[in-house]
Amino acid sequence: MKIEHLFFDLDRTLWDFEKNSYEELSFLYSKYKLHEKGISLPNEFIKIYKNINEKCWESYRENQLTKEDLRVKRFHDTLLYFGIDDKSLAKHFGADYVINSPKRTHLINGTIDLLKTLKPHFSMHIITNGFEEVQHVKLKNSKLSDFFQAVVTSEAAGAKKPSPVAFKYSLEKTGAKLGNSIMIGDDLKTDIQGAIQIGMKCIYFNPNRKDHEYPVWKEVKNLSEIKNILL
Structure with a gap:
């Protein structure tokens, strides 16, 4: 059967999550003067945060943590690691991060060229575990929205990848x-x-x-390789 639909993940596949997150965390480290609270270097804070954030997201994917709790807990636990028990600071830090990090626009190398090349040939969609309101901001600010016919979040699907429910919902929504x-x-x-x-x-x-x-059906190191596979 001819391939007609392409479903892309967003974070770390097209949108450069690591670079955008690093920039925002570095900015917030300075804004909230964490160096005055005993965290001497931003990289030190970011390294611990990344490990804690990954564990929190795993709990979220397994429905052990709500979205609201995740947004605060990942920063509160990071601050606690450095001996700072300040939940109010964690809430403000977390709120700023969720609002502003999606506005950053670094993309994985080759993203725009790949999407421009594929758009005339396929219906393209996003399927993501990211938060509904956040992912749409990322797409809009990075000028990616027009490439995709549907954006399916786990919240809309009622299930998170890798659940079959999320994928089946995406197929039904897009036809x-x-x-x-x-x-x-x-x-x-x-x-x-x-x-x-x-x-x-x-x-x-x-x-x-x-x-x-x-x-896997195919594996690539660079996004540009996908063009040779599909066209």
């Missing part, structure tokens, strides 16, 4: 079928495992060449 669709993403557990378990072809974007044993 796509398993046989004419491909999932493209950077996360083995959410994007790739999710696609494989419902029988959807997938392209694993693996810029760091992580070792794995997943039976």
